[in-house]
Amino acid sequence: MYIRDLMSTSEIREIKELLKTPKKIVIVPHRNPDGDAIGSTTALHQYLTGLGHESVIIAPNDYPNFLKWIPTESSIIKYENEVEKAKEIIAAADIIFTLDFNHFSRTGMMEEALKEAKGMYIMIDHHQAPDDYAAYTYSDTSMSSTCQMVYHFIEKLDDLACITPEMATSIYVGIMTDTGSFRFRSTTSTTHRVIADLIDRGADNTQIHQNIYDTNTYSRLQLQGVALKNLKVLPEYRTAYITLSQEELDSHDFKKGDTEGFVNFGLSLEGIIFAAIFIENKGEGIIKISLRSKGDFSVNEFSRAHFSGGGHNNAAGGKSELSIEETVDKFISILPTYKTQLSK
Numbered sequence: 001m002y003i004r005d006l007m008s009t010s011e012i013r014e015i016k017e018l019l020k021t022p023k024k025i026v027i028v029p030h031r032n033p034d035g036d037a038i039g040s041t042t043a044l045h046q047y048l049t050g051l052g053h054e055s056v057i058i059a060p061n062d063y064p065n066f067l068k069w070i071p072t073e074s075s076i077i078k079y080e081n082e083v084e085k086a087k088e089i090i091a092a093a094d095i096i097f098t099l100d101f102n103h104f105s106r107t108g109m110m111e112e113a114l115k116e117a118k119g120m121y122i123m124i125d126h127h128q129a130p131d132d133y134a135a136y137t138y139s140d141t142s143m144s145s146t147c148q149m150v151y152h153f154i155e156k157l158d159d160l161a162c163i164t165p166e167m168a169t170s171i172y173v174g175i176m177t178d179t180g181s182f183r184f185r186s187t188t189s190t191t192h193r194v195i196a197d198l199i200d201r202g203a204d205n206t207q208i209h210q211n212i213y214d215t216n217t218y219s220r221l222q223l224q225g226v227a228l229k230n231l232k233v234l235p236e237y238r239t240a241y242i243t244l245s246q247e248e249l250d251s252h253d254f255k256k257g258d259t260e261g262f263v264n265f266g267l268s269l270e271g272i273i274f275a276a277i278f279i280e281n282k283g284e285g286i287i288k289i290s291l292r293s294k295g296d297f298s299v300n301e302f303s304r305a306h307f308s309g310g311g312h313n314n315a316a317g318g319k320s321e322l323s324i325e326e327t328v329d330k331f332i333s334i335l336p337t338y339k340t341q342l343s344k
């Protein structure tokens with residue numbers, strides 16, 4: 001396995017050459033796509049379509065309603081709903097771009113079709129420890145978002161002038177959502193320069209913030225109340241966690257994406273540097289875990305070691321097949337191992 005932060009000029013030249021003639025292209029985000037996954041895939045899709053390619057986005061499954069206004073998202077095929085059609089398109093693809101993930105396993109039931117595909121892979125991603133399935137790997141863990149990388153990818157191909165207001169909007173969404181609205185450590189001066197350029201190219205920043213964040217339903221706000229009530233603090237480990245049972249979700253008309261951001265409540269407490277949320281999913285028979293940290297404590301390593309997940313240093317996900325109570329017990333029992341790191 002190798003990690004390379006930038007594509008070499010010769011690779012860029014090769015990709016430019018490759019894209020000179022019309023290709024059949026498939027673009028894939030990870031399962032349970034978020035703002036960065038939908039933003040980056042739709043932006044790239046618009047770019048490639050503009051160049052004259054036949055491009056299709058195939059997402060492993062559906063995504064929350066607050067993303068269902070992003071330019072061209074309505075054309076996205078959901079693998080879960082159209083397996084046969086999706087398989088055919090994947091099998092016929094000349095090039096397959098994988099965006100915002102770096103292991104086929106992150107696509108769930110789509111993994112097999114991707115493994116069998118004959119097309120050439122191009123990866124654009126900012127997560128740690130990329131797999132080596134791609135002919136071209138653009139991996140940079142210092143990047144705020146895959147959306148920012150799509151911008152730089154287009155920049156490297158000397159095509160910034162191709163960025164339409166719609167593409168600028170797509171790219172803006174993912175940078176905004178993955179940086180917690182430009183406040184996480186991954187937000188650099190370059191990120192702000194990219195954002196400024198996107199506004200110049202037609203992204204309506206105020207409208208985008210409203211479309212993503214001001215779409216609360218009454219039941220979601222009530223569910224937020226339950227999450228806040230369930231918040232527990234372990235001051236000794238500077239840790240806070242939230243649980244949400246299937247019953248609590250059901251009684252608040254839970255829809256995909258409703259718990260987005262809840263994990264950050266714990267992290268907003270003074271002195272807390274490690275936050276977790278445990279969300280029961282009876283349908284899948286798992287507890288979905290989101291982990292966040294501030295500073296050096298790596299939730300990516302923590303999740304990899306104990307909850308079959310991963311992500312970034314300060315934001316990671318994982319899962320558990322134990323009950324929600326047992327999962328929390330396991331979580332608490334692990335904390336003493338990290339006592340020195342957490343009390344720093």
Ligand code: 5GP
Nearest residue numbers: 289290291308309310311312315316317318
């Ligand atoms: P979230 O907690 O919002 O689901 O995920 C936080 C970050 O960790 C995201 O960048 C997401 O892509 C990544 N992530 C979430 N779940 C998993 C997982 O099961 N495995 C890996 N490798 N990364 C994950």
Ligand code: MN
Nearest residue numbers: 036100146178
């Ligand atoms: Mn991302």
